[in-house]
Amino acid sequence: xxxxxxxxxxxxxxxxxxxxxxxxxxxxxxxxxxxxxxxxxxxxxxxxxxxxxxxxxxxxxxxxxxxxxxxxxxxxxxxxxxxxxxxxxxxxxxxxxxxxxxxxxxxxxxxxxxxxxxxxxxxxxxxxxxxxxxxxxxxxxxxxxxxxxxxxxxxxxxxxxxxxxxxxxxxxxxxxxxxxxxxxxxxxxxxxxxxxxxxxxxxxxxxxxxxxxxxxxxxxxxxxxxxxxxxxxxxxxxxxxxxxxxxxxxxxxxxxxxxxxxxxxxxxxxxxxxxxxxxxxxxxxxxx
Amino acid sequence: xxxxxxxxxxxxxxxxxxxxxxxxxxxxxxxxxxxxxxxxxxxxxxxxxxxxxxxxxxxxxxxxxxxxxxxxxxxxxxxxxxxxxxxxxxxxxxxxxxxxxxxxxxxxxxxxxxxxxxxxxxxxxxxxxxxxxxxxxxxxxxxxxxxxxxxxxxxxxxxxxxxxxxxxxxxxxxxxxxxxxxxxxxxxxxxxxxxxxxxxxxxxxxxxxxxxxxxxxxxxxxxxxxxxxxxxxxx
Numbered sequence: 001x002x003x004x005x006x007x008x009x010x011x012x013x014x015x016x017x018x019x020x021x022x023x024x025x026x027x028x029x030x031x032x033x034x035x036x037x038x039x040x041x042x043x044x045x046x047x048x049x050x051x052x053x054x055x056x057x058x059x060x061x062x063x064x065x066x067x068x069x070x071x072x073x074x075x076x077x078x079x080x081x082x083x084x085x086x087x088x089x090x091x092x093x094x095x096x097x098x099x100x101x102x103x104x105x106x107x108x109x110x111x112x113x114x115x116x117x118x119x120x121x122x123x124x125x126x127x128x129x130x131x132x133x134x135x136x137x138x139x140x141x142x143x144x145x146x147x148x149x150x151x152x153x154x155x156x157x158x159x160x161x162x163x164x165x166x167x168x169x170x171x172x173x174x175x176x177x178x179x180x181x182x183x184x185x186x187x188x189x190x191x192x193x194x195x196x197x198x199x200x201x202x203x204x205x206x207x208x209x210x211x212x213x214x215x216x217x218x219x220x221x222x223x224x225x226x227x228x229x230x231x232x233x234x235x236x237x238x239x240x241x242x243x244x245x246x247x248x249x250x251x252x253x254x255x256x257x258x259x260x261x262x263x264x265x266x267x268x269x270x271x272x273x274x275x276x277x278x279x280x281x282x283x284x285x286x287x288x
Numbered sequence: 289x290x291x292x293x294x295x296x297x298x299x300x301x302x303x304x305x306x307x308x309x310x311x312x313x314x315x316x317x318x319x320x321x322x323x324x325x326x327x328x329x330x331x332x333x334x335x336x337x338x339x340x341x342x343x344x345x346x347x348x349x350x351x352x353x354x355x356x357x358x359x360x361x362x363x364x365x366x367x368x369x370x371x372x373x374x375x376x377x378x379x380x381x382x383x384x385x386x387x388x389x390x391x392x393x394x395x396x397x398x399x400x401x402x403x404x405x406x407x408x409x410x411x412x413x414x415x416x417x418x419x420x421x422x423x424x425x426x427x428x429x430x431x432x433x434x435x436x437x438x439x440x441x442x443x444x445x446x447x448x449x450x451x452x453x454x455x456x457x458x459x460x461x462x463x464x465x466x467x468x469x470x471x472x473x474x475x476x477x478x479x480x481x482x483x484x485x486x487x488x489x490x491x492x493x494x495x496x497x498x499x500x501x502x503x504x505x506x507x508x509x510x511x512x513x514x515x516x517x518x519x520x521x522x523x
Contacts, residue, residue: 165390172376172387178338179374184362184391184439287378 004136009258010251011137015147017250019209022150022201023223024230024242025157030198032174032237033191034090036097040104042223044199047108048074048206049215050116053123055207063125063207064145074203078196086195087188105221112217121215128211142211149208153201154243161239170194174237229269233276235286244284248272289314289474290335290366290443295344297334303342304330306498312443312476317469319485319506320478321515322495328478329371331495332447335476336368337361348443362391365442369449371478373432377421381412384420384431388438398438405434408464426457433464444468445476450484462488486510 027041048070052063090097127141161167169190172180181187213219230249234241249269257265276284295308304327312318322328333339335346337358346354348364361367376384385405389398406413409430415423420431429449436444446465450458458481466488469475479485486492486506494502494515502509509515 165386168379168383168387169390171379175376175378176374179370179376180387181338181358182336182362182368182370182374183387183435184359184393185387186359 005258006255008137009254011139012143013251013254014247015139015143015250016212016254017247018147018151018154019205019212019246020226020230020250021243021246022154022157022205024227024234024246025154025239026198026201026205027224027227027231028237028239028242029157029161029170029194029201031231032239033170033194034086034097035094036086036090036101037094037228038198039098039101039224040108040220041101041202041227042225043105043108043220044074044077045202045206045223046112046215046217046220048203049123049210049213049219050112050121051203052207052210053116053121053215056123056125063123063210064127067204067207070203070207071200072203075196075200077203078199079192081199082192082195087191105224109217109220116215116217118217123210123215125211140211142209146209146212150205153204157197157201158239158243166190166193226269229273231283233273233283235280235283238283238285238287241283241285289316289349290476291345291347292331292335293345295331295334295341295346297330297339297341297344299330299339304498305334305341308344308495308498308500310493310500312474315469315472315474316491317465317475317477317489319489319492320476320495321480321482321485321492321509324480326495327498328480328495329447330498332368332371332445332476332478335361336366336370336445338368359391362439363393365393365440366445367436367439367441367443368445368447369432369436371447371451373425373428375420375428375431375435378419380417380419381423381431382416384435385412385438388435389440391439394438394440397440401438401440405437408437408467409434424457426453426460429453429457429461430464433461437468441473443474443476445478447478448480449477450479450481458484482515483510 027038030036030038051070052066055061055066056063086097089100125142127145130141132139132141132144161170169185172185173187173190177187226249230245231242233248234245252268252272253265256268290312292308292310295305296303298304308331320328330339334341337356337360340355345352348366351364353360353364385402386398389395389401394401411427412430412434415427420428449461453461462484465475477485477489486509489506492506492509493500502515
């Protein structure tokens with residue numbers, strides 16, 4: 001196999017990895033505030049992609065234009081869901097919270113089924129079918145822009161978490177909730193905002209990578225699974241770990257399907273998961 | 289300054305505090321002593337707003353604050369340095385201190401308060417960029433107190449600050465508390481270490497099974513045969 005092909009697959013893997021990283025990062029953000037594993041995470045993203053489809057089909061608005069609007073809508077949706085549903089249920093325990101999100105999976109997938117039917121859909125964007133050629137690489141513009149936006153958002157989110165008062169409050173709640181309350185941090189408020197940002201990021205990411213996916217009602221759960229693997233590999237709750245895990249899984253998936261074919265390639269992320277957990281039970285960058 | 293009356297509190301079905309009466313006046317250093325399990329931590333947490341009381345009244349500077357929550361207490365100037373220090377382990381000393389002053393009331397003067405705290409605990413200045421989890425128990429206690437001071441408390445409450453510290457560190461911690469009190473800070477100190485806390489305080493309360501059983505000047509309490517027998521052993 002030629003080096004050019006390997007290079008092509010690696011670059012493509014890194015680009016998909018940047019997208020996985022952002023999904024996992026937003027999942028980590030949601031997890032860090034309340035200990036909630038959001039099994040409906042990918043479904044929110046699927047919903048945003050269908051939103052982009054509606055915008056395109058009905059209003060001829062391009063997905064890239066829809067993305068920032070979707071961020072705002074999904075942020076509001078996240079805050080509302082957190083206040084009205086997640087927080088009251090989470091008070092009964094983390095397990096109840098996880099069950100709630102599993103319920104949200106069914107609600108969203110069936111909502112999509114009812115509204116759009118079970119057909120496969122593709123949503124073209126203004127950049128579809130255009131490639132950037134930098135010999136020996138040929139890269140679709142949709143993937144370049146989608147992954148670049150995902151990477152930029154990941155880095156921005158990371159900087160916010162690391163360097164701002166808001167980020168410090170989010171981390172404080174994750175590390176010791178009672179101590180955070182004793183600082184006078186308004187825990188409910190910070191949690192609602194963090195949840196909103198986590199869901200809002202999915203609202204933004206869905207449209208900008210919509211061209212990379214074939215839309216089906218159940219696609220969301222596949223995305224959730226990938227994000228879960230990425231999170232666990234990186235170390236649950238660790239933001240840097242989620243970013244690194246995303247890139248690892250992206251490259252592994254891409255190289256795996258190139259070298260071993262689609263079926264075996266699809267198993268590679270799970271193999272890596274098992275391998276990492278054997279030697280680092282708390283993930284690559286996880287502590288304790 | 290702080291007035292607690294008829295306070296009943298606990299967790300779920302379990303009542304821990306039964307009709308607690310306690311007062312702390314401006315500028316005082318008051319000790320709250322009692323054996324492990326007497327309810328000291330529950331009382332401190334209830335005053336700080338982490339536990340909502342079932343009955344009774346908590347007021348501070350004349351304002352009724354019963355059951356108003358931790359954020360409101362910090363707003364009023366009541367700040368708890370909790371048992372077990374509870375520093376944020378995966379954050380640096382500097383981040384911990386900045387979070388101490390995160391509330392909108394102290395936030396505008398954070399930098400100035402930080403300088404005062406670092407003057408009081410020079411060791412924290414040396415460890416500015418170190419993760420809190422990697423510090424010794426004594427250093428973590430200094431950080432916890434420093435973090436509490438960042439909130440510009442009018443009343444600083446400390447729960448078992450000597451717990452698990454070396455004798456030298458205990459001395460250092462108590463020297464800092466004495467100095468803060470001498471500078472005018474009102475302090476409520478909960479301690480199992482009865483001898484030590486009665487030595488630094490002016491007044492004391494003895495808590496037993498969730499009730500205040502004795503109160504008075506610290507010197508009198510330390511000499512009281514009942515306290516001596518129950519808490520000081522055969523000293």
